[in-house]
Amino acid sequence: MSFSRRSAAMVLAIVVTATSLAACSYSKEVSDPADDSRCKVTTKPATGKDDTADGAIPATNPDAKNWGLDEDCTYTGAGDFSIDLSKCPVGWDLNSGVTTKINLFTSVPHSGALAAYGAIGDGMKSYFRYVNENGGIYGRKIDMKIFDDQYQPDLTRKNVDKAIESNEYAASFGLLGTANNLAVRSHMNKQCMGQYLTGASDNVLFDPGKHPWTSGFGLDYYNESAIWVEALKRQYPEGAKVALVSIDNALGKAYVQGFKRATKSTKFEVVTEQTNSPTAPNLDDQVTTAAGSKADVAILIEAGTFCTQGIGAIEKSSWDPTLIVSNSCAQIETTFAPLQKQGLTGNGTETVRYYYAPDDADVGDPRFAALVSKKLKEHGLDSHNAQYANGWFWAWYITAILKDASVMKGGLNRATINIASHQYNTRYPLMTEGVKGMVSGVTDAYPFESGQVYKYAGATGKKAGTFAPVGKPIKNEGELGNYTKAQRK
Known part of the structure; x- marks a missing residue:
């Protein structure tokens, strides 16, 4: 089975226009698109060795370098997708959460009746630990903060508010729960805070044309x-x-x-x-x-x-x-x-x-399944608990997105992470037969069908x-x- 990434197609579409839209400045004051200061960036596209660890870490999509920041200070991707950063709040920082590290956050139940699902977040951190041990994202280490919301939407909102106000995070990934995601979607889109690979597969979450800072995930x-x-x-x-x-x-x-x-x-x-x-x-x-x-x-x-x-x-x-x-x-x-x-x-x-657990008799790729089990044990987690393995699944795709964003024009920042979250085409090593992992902007927002x-x-x-x-x-x-x-x- 090959785990190399193939061409990803995707484009985030804003309702106002079908073409590229203007980006905002570090001061985030809305101004003329011709003002070069509005698209000033502090990072450049990553170069260097793309160590994919034989598929255990997804390969960078070779087409990703063709997307991102354009000459007119716009961010565009495949599938008729673009983002209008001029709508972001005053004070919004394009580079928040991206330094020598990439700071992400999620909100899951670590207490309460559905605390068992909190293991997904721990599984994500386990995979990121593995990625960091193998060079990270072109040298940057991934750090994910896990907030406990007890599966209560009002607590999810408080956690999201805290993360936004801190100005420390590049994006969120894997927020768990349908009601929880819907409770924060409008607010996160207004704040230009990424709500990517949601830990809920309600179809209403797969609507990038209306909610460009949200990307659904899972079999809807x-x-x-x-x-x-x-x-x-x-x-x-x-x-x-x-x-x-x-x-x-x-x-x-x-x-x-x-x-x-x-x-x-x-x-x-x-x-x-x-x-x-x-x-x-x-x-x-x-x-x-x-x-x-x-x-x-x-x-x-x-x-x-x-x-x-x-x-x-x-x-x-x-x-x-x-x-x-x-x-x-x-x-x-x-x-x-x-x-x-x-x-x-x-x-x-x-x-x-639509994907195997590492304990399954038929796992598609026994080598990768063995790696998941081995690393979970090394990290003090129960390798037989599928929720930890689910965390690896989510984090594998997050890693693919961060790698693609790193080589895009403009380099790794919150805008290119957005573009990459809406265009990927790569199969997780433990996918069942016939399942693709692909999205393409507003053209096809469902990764697994x-x-x-x-x-x-x-x-x-x-x-x-x-x-x-x-x-x-x-x-x-x-x-x-x-x-x-x-x-x-």
Whole structure:
């Protein structure tokens, strides 16, 4: 498998114009574009050896050097994307967070009911430690600050405000949670603070034309739901009755919307919809009601311990539907392994995945999987916890973006990081078959649009099971474009 980066295409489009727009000065006062002081930069494009460590560190895209700062002080990228820095606040600094280091931040739950997801941030730091040990980003070391928000949107906003006011950070990456990201998106765009590779895949986050300082990440909920439906068509060619059990927050609502969108004009009928509060003690009532529908298919859209509770409640009941769980529940260590304490297995549960965990039997690249496990252990982290490995996945793409931004015209700064965040074309070493990792400005804002259905099997009361592929990969590459375009389909 080759991990060299290929041509990335992407262009960030501002609503005001389809062409390049003027950049702002260090003083950030809006002035005439012809004023050379408005695009003065302190860095130059990086040169030198691009040590990719045999794919463990992504290679720089050779086309990246063609994008960035133009002669008229504008920043442009591929895919009809450009950014208007003249709209940034007075006092905004193009070079904040970029010195001999690259200062980034994220906000994740390190305490509270969903604290398990905080491991993603720790996994990111683990990968950055590996990158720094291997030369960093053309000599610059990456430093990431992790703020704890307990998965509470109001705390996410406070963390973001603190980061912006400090003027110490180049951008944020991997802010976790749909509601959390939506709570800060407008503010971050007004402040020209990058909100990149969001730790939420709600389709509304993939709209660079309207929100140029935000880039979504992950297999979006429209595409994931469409893959569920295509897989169900194989099992139920004449259609089936479906029960939906979902968490009553932005995550659950987005998935439900995606599923209903995907089942439109099909023979699949939603016969019951059960929701649970994020603070509910368990899902017993919801599962009992859903079981009463005798639906052929149950779709569980949850997060954290609710995933385990829902799977367990269905297994303990007399109801035996085809069970599909959202990708947010697709972790063996945190979702399925705890079932063993209840004498349950979770066997037969299906989910969609688009990249492997390092513990999987088939990982695509055993060498890289072994590296992930080895480094996590060296860094004092549980190599069997997929959330730490998820952090490596996010950080690998962040690294690709920072490397591309470094060689762009104008050198590494907050504007070129923005451009690079909206144009990349590279496959993570543990991607499943047929999945690309590519965005191209407003033309195609969805990096992952295909996936593989997996079934959990082989678990006993003494050991966890494994995921095995079901059927062939389902590919939707290039189908949606961006959120605004997808809404018209």
